[in-house]
Amino acid sequence: MTHTSIALAEELAGIVGERFVRTRPTELLTFAADGLPTHRAVPACVVFPGSASEVSAVLARLHARGTPFVARGAGTGLSGGALAEAPAVLVTLTRMGRILAVDAPNRRAVVEPGVVNATLAREAARVGLHYAPDPSSQSACTIGGNVAENAGGPHCLKYGVTTNHILALEVVRADGERVHLGSASGEPWGPDLAGLFVGSEGTFGVATAITVRLVPVPPTVRTILADFTALRAAGEAVSRIIAEGIVPAALEMMDRSAIGIVESSVYAAGYPTDAAAVLLVECDGREGAVAADIARAEAICREAGAGTVRAARTAAERERLWQGRKKAFGAMGRISADLLVQDATVPRSALPDVLERVAEIGRRHALRVTNVFHAGDGNLHPNLSFDAADPDELARVAVASREIMEVCVAAGGTITGEHGVGVDKKKYMDLVFGPDDLALMDAVRGAFDPSGLANPGKVIPDGAARPWGPWSPA
Amino acid sequence: MTAAFAGLDACVHCGFCLPACPTYEATLDESDSPRGRIVLMRALERGEAPADDDALSWHLDRCLGCRACESVCPSGVSYGPAIEEARARIVAVRPNPPAVTAGLWVLARPARQRLAWWASRLARATGIPAALARGAGDKAPLLLQMFAMLAATTPSRRRTGTPTHRSRGRERPDRHAPGGTEATAAPAPDTTAALFRGCVMDGLFGHVHDATIRALGVNGVRAVEVRRQVCCGALAAHGGRPDLARTLARENVLAFDAAAPGVPIVTNSAGCGAALKAYGEWLADDPLAERAHAFAARVRDVSEVLVERGLVRPGRLPLRVAYDAPCHLHHAQRVTTQPLDILAAIPGLELVPLEGADRCCGSAGLYSLVEPELSRDVLAPKLRAIAVSGADVVATGNPGCLMQIGAGALLAGMEVEVRHPVELLDLAYRQ
């Protein structure tokens, strides 16, 4: 460790206490990756503030020294967003895990950023309410990370993604100043600054208190599992369900590879392993409407060629079906430890074609592709399995990934649905954004953080944004 | 033995194991999480971190070995063998603290243990350790904590009474006349099982062995005693001494094969059971490998044996009982329902839910003595959940857990009693 970093660690220890600063090189290794370990960066040190005022003091200190920092929640991100490269300091928020208030009559809660998504969901359920955004990683990921990535989840199809559930934020800016965005009680005046912060991937500052919207638990929930002998048929069923105006609570797809992986894990849910794909369709709301929607969805699945359609008979059975789906990505290690997950969105009408094109790309590059994704949102997650020790395969993965992105963009889609850009998707930004777009993004970021110390090097490709001016040069 | 590390290859870094890990729950530090420790072990394997690295051993030593991470891992990462291998490599370059070394030395030979257990029972019988520890609080000095653990092994309790009919002053009943002599409806035994006695179990929990023998007897299983058996070696394996663990394993294989060839081996200690069931892997490269595999395949937890046979109906026991699953039964052996089945079969016994019943209590072998502070932090939520449950009795089938939870309750001045599920079953048979 250099002298400056020793001095810095001591200063930070003065704020948060010695126990909550990590500097030993070996322990820093454990913070070198998030949920996408193909990217790695080792921070100068890790600091665990315990309160908003400690965050503020830490950032002010770093600002005074001109030291960059990166916020981190649970480190389940899938785009390398929470990686900090020395001299950057990692500000880990897991200790800030208190639920500050659950206001049942007004259907909202105030939480610290380190609260785990599933913990908030459980606490809300105690008062008959529900926190709707449910990323598959919800048992581990934090609300702070969800805000930063504008996380989605299976049930965001009907209820909307994280941004639709954030009412207000307390944010510590890169210079340590605490600001309040949005309003807990109704629409604030002026532009939606809280909305602007959601999805900023840690580049605008650190969220230290988050006011979320809670929704009532729906009176009726029905879930069916339909299996198909062709991936295309499943894709067509999705397009038709959406086209008919049915708004399922969730509509998810898993292909044969994903089914096999889940069925060999502790989360085996009884999915048919001989199917080419399954769809999980869930509807919720009032009894009559739900029954009608589920019946219609089932009929559409059958018309599209579904073999069997099975309904979850009990809450436990439904939970099992969902656990299998949600743990699928974590079970990918059963086929290979190295994998890359893509996160493109496409218009739902394009799903059948895009799925076929992706499969074709996989075949051409001799790569195993596993699909498990939010079909109702058109949010694809093709997983490419590979062996990082094989340079040839690694090269094929890079080419295939780009081709997949190009196919999605050409179909009218975009390069990330919910995992964010981080470092991993920066290379695809040019597929959807020109220098002007990037310049505007850079300017907005500069408005929140003129110092550029918050999560540097993420989201905007280096040197791609032209300097921002009121209009483009002709 | 890098094969042990190969079990980590499936890790995709998803983080699903974080919320299951009791040490991560206590510190919220990635380095104290399963995923973080896997990174550390990989660094050790690749030589990126030396085995004598302070930070490496600090975080790996704080692992409870509870294997809750394995139960939730979608990719099926095999964590347990890897952490034992890592410990062995660390201990090879930085020996255990003297207390652990001494403890393992004593446990290695039955003759060395005898005096220790005798003295402990004597001290326990005075009632002084219990009196000093009661209500002393969880910050009490280590000596009082140890007193509390000793007191937690006391056979007689207020709520559940002293069920055992034993020769006074001796922990062991007459080894040659086991079986359900007092049980009202004891059928003639139609099968036998060899009782694994263990070290701590035999030294301080003889009353649980007695209860086990009687309960098996009621259900038609005659317990066979195997002389020359030794400690299972689990504490040695967790303590980075696989050499010692293997020596003990070999002795046990020979002893059981000699005295009770082919007979099922029954244990009432979750920690021992997990170790005994792993003998095949421990001795994979040993001339005894084949016999070790066969031995491991014969091992059953007492709850498995009883439920497999279909329980003889017990008498009434009007108690509110919370079941706490020992990690080495629940996560390592994946025996999850049988102890609950046994408790549910007792008329009058009300099973109350215990939040976090499948989470470690922080005992973990010698852990509570080596890492007292973190052990206490891990125990704290357990004690809170027990208080909330309103249980009269906590049932758990492992000596470490009986002592850890029992001691915690005693230090906190809680009323609750902590007993082995088989003790309750035995009690119910004797109503």
Ligand SMILES: Cc1cc2nc3c(=O)[nH]c(=O)nc-3n(C[C@H](O)[C@H](O)[C@H](O)COP(=O)(O)OP(=O)(O)OC[C@H]3O[C@@H](n4cnc5c(N)ncnc54)[C@H](O)[C@@H]3O)c2cc1C
């Ligand atoms: C198995 C698995 C399944 C997943 N499924 C989904 C899914 O269904 N939907 C989905 O959207 N995502 C999913 N993800 C991705 C990931 O879980 C989400 O992006 C999640 O929101 C990240 O939360 P985290 O706490 O782990 O954040 P981290 O990974 O620690 O950080 C993510 C980003 O947020 C920033 N950040 C963290 N906390 C704060 C804060 N308080 N203030 C400001 N910035 C902050 C970091 O700097 C970083 O840029 C999945 C991941 C895995 C491993």
Ligand code: SF4
């Ligand atoms: S749950 Fe399994 S695959 Fe995921 S990080 Fe933990 S050990 Fe690795």
Ligand code: SF4
């Ligand atoms: S064995 Fe237990 S303490 Fe150790 S890493 Fe796994 S869950 Fe955590």
